[in-house]
Amino acid sequence: MNRYVVIDLETTGHSPSTSDKIIEAGIVVIEDDQIIEEFATFLNPNKPIPSFISNLTGITDDDVKDAPDFSEKADEIIALFKDSYLIAHNVPFDLGFLNAELINHNRKPLKNPVIDTVELSRILFPKAHSYKLGQLAEYMEIQHVDPHRALSDAYVTALLFISLKQKLQSLPIETIDHLLRLEKNLKSDIHELLFARSEALAFSTEERQDITSYNGLAFKKIHVEQIEKPISKPSFGDFLDSIYELDGSMDNLMDHYEKRTGQRSMSEEIYDAFQGKKHALIEAETGTGKSLAYLIPAAYEAVIKKKRIVVSTYTTQLQSQLLDSEIPLVKRLIPFNFKTALLKGRQHYISLEKFEKELMDDTNDNYDIALTKAMILVWLTETDHGDFEEIQLPTKGYLFNKRISAETEGVYDQTSLWSTKSFYQKARKNAQQADIIITNHALLCTDMSNDYQFIPSYQKAIIDEAHHIEETVSKHYGLKLDYTNFQYTLNNIGATNDGNWLARTIGNHSIHIPEWDETFSLTKYEIDDLFRMLFQFVTEQNRHQKAVSDVGRIQYRFDSGKEELKDWQTIKEMATRLTFYLRDLIHLLTYTEQQLVQSEALDKSQQDEFVLTIQSLQSFIDRIEHLFLVDDLSQHVKWIEIEANGAKNAAYLYSEPIEVSSLLSNDLFKEKDSIVLTSATLTMKQSFSFIKKRLGIPEDRLLTNKIESPFSYQNQVQFLVPNDFPDVKGKNVDDFIYSTCEAILSLAEITKGRMLVLFTSYDMLKRSYYLLKETLDTQYMLIAQGISSGSRSRLKKNFINFDKAILLGTSSFWEGVDIPGEDLSCLIIVRLPFQPPNHPVYEAKASALKEQGKNAFFELSLPNAVIRFKQGFGRLIRSSNDRGIVFVCDARIMKARYSNYFTESIPNVPISFSSTPELMDKAKNWF
Structure with a gap:
């Protein structure tokens, strides 16, 4: 069958x-x-079109009032699908609507083989950032002239499908053969x-030079970069001059390079x-160009210096x-590789393997x-x-x-052939040959706690985003135990049958x-x-004390001397009993391994x-013993969270250590x-004393420097x-939430949305969201962390894609969310971001400080x-051309003694x- 018919529908709802x-x-x-035919028609729904659909599609009641009913076009639509595949971007939606209408008008539902371009795009373009049609079109460089209109969406889906077919034609035989085995579990009928x-490759000498295979698995050949070392060895001053001053290298290589005097100063300091x-x-404040x-x-x-x-x-x-x-820019700027x-x-x-x-x-x-x-x-190709x-x-794919x-x-x-195919071993080998190793705080901590066995030897390091290093060390030297992970591990081991x-x-x-089966x-x-x-224990205790995390979980600190409670003693006995069962499982596995060997x-x-x-079962025993059976109140804080x-x-x-200095x-x-250690946020009131104490940096070996931002905040910001x-x-x-929502609505009118609202409490965010939802004009897109579906980056993309949008965030949205230019014109900070005094970690650290008389x-x-x-303030101004309003709802920033x-x-x-x-x-006059 060589006929493919793509359909897209606009509807009054979901x-x-x-x-x-x-x-x-x-x-x-x-x-x-080749696209050989197009068909488009309005259809009269015989009911009003909701305003949010009109805003999304541009289709109004006037457009459809004289349009034909579905029954008048049904046979023409059916005829188009004769002897063809039915293709849609999310087949269940379009085919579901189409077949429902066919049945309603006494026609047989379509039974064509289907291809879903969402599913096929996920398979053939696994590195795409999003599988929404508009974002896929951008990724594939397909022009999408009129989004959310049926013919335009169908046309773009058709071009997308043609590209997907071409991509499929580039895959090697090993990959195709495996896909043929998997195809029966997919939604799309792609067997043909x-x-x-597969048939074409069987009778072909075609071979991709960039692909290799082993044990029936095809993957990309890895190119090993060869670096020529420099002959001349300039002094560091001459080296900087060649970059910053003499030939204007920066200006030549960077179209929008802004002269940043602090950048050279920071290089010299390092x-x-x-x-x-x-x-x-x-x-290094925002705009320094610290990287x-x-x-x-x-x-x-x-x-x-060969270091x-x-x-x-x-x-x-x-x-x-x-x-x-x-890094590519630096390689073009400097006279050696x-x-x-x-x-x-x-x-x-x-x-x-x-x-x-x-x-x-x-x-x-x-x-x-x-x-x-x-x-x-x-992806392996x-x-x-x-x-x-x-x-x-897919979410479940992560398990x-x-x-x-x-x-x-x-x-x-060394004799294992798989060892030469290991991506991790290749990454380690590359790191051993590298001049600069890029890593993350988590691996840095793993390396530090394992006598520096994981990262090739070094004596000098740069820790960027250094305000997170204390938190990362605490988590690394701490531990976590949860039901889902525990049961997942055991389910993977399984019973004997x-x-x-x-x-x-x-x-x-x-x-x-x-x-085994009984013990398991x-x-x-x-x-x-x-x-x-x-x-049950935390639920009961929560009646007496209420600590809530920033994502709405109830928290209970259980290393605070209250464990004489009868229920807690029962919990400790249950934990002890569980460790006995886990030891029995380890014993049985050891016996089984010996028999098989x-x-x-x-x-x-x-x-x-x-x-x-x-090892994984022993890890559970170690964690249970540390959490329930070891008394180390002075070193660690332990707590439970429940939904x-x-x-x-x-x-x-x-469990986390109380201090890591x-x-x-x-x-x-x-x-x-x-x-x-560098970051845009290390000082308080121009002083480094807080971060120095928290990280335990020796004073006698410490240099400090604060690099001012080159931005003109006086002219770019109203606070x-x-x-x-x-x-x-x-x-x-x-009353406070109501006033906050009123301010959001008023500022939205002035700034046309383009607003990020930062909360310190998920509960307050949720209540504000539903209040805004009731009163907000439908022309505004309201996006909220934890309510709107998607990751942080997905929510940010959705925010940027809508002309008039308001984004509500807590916790992770206070930093790392870069929305430059006119996409963000207003930042609202609802409350000053103090940790709740009964947050378990804060409570334990505060107690330790009080004992020291602080x-x-x-x-x-x-x-x-x-x-x-x-960090929150830094979300607004990301370049010298940005301008906007910071609106802080919390008057303590003006009235409190601090x-x-x-x-x-x-x-x-x-x-x-x-x-x-x-x-x-x-605000109105300023904008």
């Missing part, structure tokens, strides 16, 4: 079962990869397309720290920016697993790094990832494991019982799997020659604070809030403290 109707149909016919490609074997704290400022001395030190440099970041976003933009490598923890990389085994075993494949496998097969973060896998990550590889011996890991491993061998079942029961008890039934890989499985309306066993347990002092700053908002304390929370508010709470506030700590920690901006109506007039 579901034909709730009487929603089609208002426009667009159909495009493809034969021989795959089979035709060079001085490296040469003097000093540590450095450098606050270039530290990469330039890093490249010089690494190549000219490898490690650069650590907190976010993958910054890693990508360094690798894709900043250097080699960089990205190194992450094992869990980030795919294991080809494990994936190949999973491909061979499809007994338990559901739709998500089949889709995940299909996406990975295509494209990826240089095998890093899972390159690929947008499958754990089974095929390099963390499950064990240690390869359920088709999971243990059943597959003992397979056809006549191995009997006495008591009892262990799972004990886990369920323990976590249910924890959930003696009968020579296990290969090296399977032996590694036994070792890793036993108030979640499953009755959805409890999450955490001594850890960092001994394990990092004393071990290394020079650690440079507005209302003096007439209700006090948020006590019973006034509702003031916990000024030593801990206030500095953390100021740094967080600076107010100047906030106002003197941000750039100097004009501040207005006045009534809300006066502020709105000021």
Whole structure:
């Protein structure tokens, strides 16, 4: 069949079962990869079109009032689909509507083979950032003239499908053969397309030079970069002159380069720290260009001085920016080349060996697993790094990832052919040959806590986004235990007859494991019982004390001396009993492994799997003992979080060290020659004293510098604070939320949306969202973290894609969200970002400070809030052309005795403290 008919429908709503109707149909016919026919018609729904649909599509009641009913066009539409595939971008939606209308008008529903371009795009373009039609069109460089109109969407979907067919024609035979096996579990009927490609390859000598294969798995050949070392060795001063001054290199290479005097100053400061074997704290305000400022001395030190440099970041976003933009620019700026490598923890990389085994075993494949496998097969023909973060896998695919990550590889011996195909081993080898290694804070901490075995040896490092390093160290030296992960691990091991890991491993061998199934079942029961008890315990305790996390979970700190409670003693007994069962499982697995080894039934890989499985069970025992059975109140804070309306066993347990300054002092700053810590937010009231104490940096080896922003904040920002908002304390929370929403609505009119609203409480965000939803004009798109679906980056993209949008965020939205230019004109900060005083970690740290005779508010709470506030403030101005309003609803920033700590920690901006109506007039006039 060589006829493909693409359909797109615009409708009055989302579901034909709730009487929603089609208002426009667009159909495009493809034969021989050419569009040969188009069809479009309005259809009268015989009901009003909702305003949000009119706003989205531009179709009004007037457009359809004289249009034909569906019954008048039904036969013409049916005829178009004769002997063809039916294609749509989300087939269930369009075909569901079309067939509902056909049945309603006494026609037979269409039974054509279908192809869903969402599903096919996910498989064939696994690295695309989004699978919405508009964003895919942009990714594929297909012009989309009239989004959300039926014919335009159908036409773009047709062009997309033609591109997808072409991509399929480029895949190697090994990939095609695996896709043919997976196709039965997919929604799209692509067997014929795959089979035709397979047949063509069977009689062809075609061979892609960039692809290799092993054990029936095709993947991209890895190119090893060869670097020529420089002959001349300029002094650092001459080196900087050549970049910044003499030939205007920056101006020549950067179209929008803004002269940044602080950038050279920062480069010189880092060079001085490296040469003097000093540590450095450098606050580089927004606009400094700090990435270039530290990469330039890093490249010089690494190549000219032959000292490898490690650069650590907190976010993958910054890693990508360094690798894709900043490092290539530095390589064009400087007179010699250097080699960089990205190194992450094992869990980030795919294991080809494990994936190949999973491909061979499809007994338990559901739709998500089949889709995940299909996406990975295509991705392997494209990826240089095998890093899972390159690929947008289905949510349930991430659980499958754990089974095929390099963390499950064990240690390869040199004779293993798979060792030469390991992405993780390649990443390590690249890092060993690199001048500059880019990594993340998590791996830096793993390396530090394991006697520096993971990152190739270094003595000098740059830690960017350094305000996160304390938090990362705390999490790394702490631990987490939760029901879902616990049960997931056990389910993967499985009983002796359920088709999971243990059943597959003992397979056809006549191995009997006495008591395994009974012990396994009892262990799972004990886990369920323990976590249910924890959930009930926290629910009961919550009646007396209420701590809520910033994403709405209820928290209970259980290392606070209250554990004489009878229920807690019961919990400890249950935890002890669970460790006995887990030890029994380990004993039984060890016995089984010995039996299989003696009968020579296990290969090296399977032996590694036994070792890793036993280690994972031992890890659970260690965590249970630390959380429940070890008394170390002075060193660690321990707490439980539950979802108030979640499953009755959805409890999450955490432990973190109360302070990490001594850890960092001994394990990092004393071990290394020079650690440079940089961020846009390290100081409070121009002082580094808080961060110095928290990180334990020795004073005698420390340089500090604050690089001012080149932006003209006086002219770019208006800082507005209302003096007439209700006090948020006590019973006034509702009044405060109401006033906040009124201000959001008023400012939205002035700024045409383009507004980011930052909350400190998820509960307040949620209540504000629903109040705004009731009163907001439908022309505004309201997007809220935790309510609107999607990741942080997805919500940000949606915000940018709508002309008039308001984005409500908490927690992670206070930083790392870059929305430059007119896309963001107004930032509202609802409350000063103090941690709740009963937050478990804050409570424990505050208690420790009080015991030392210190003031916990000024030593801990206030500095953390100021740094967080600076992060939030930094969302607004991202370039010298940006301008906008910061509206702070919390009058404490003007009235409290500590107010100047906030106002003197941000750039100097004009501040207005006045009534809300006066502020709105000021905002209107200023815009």
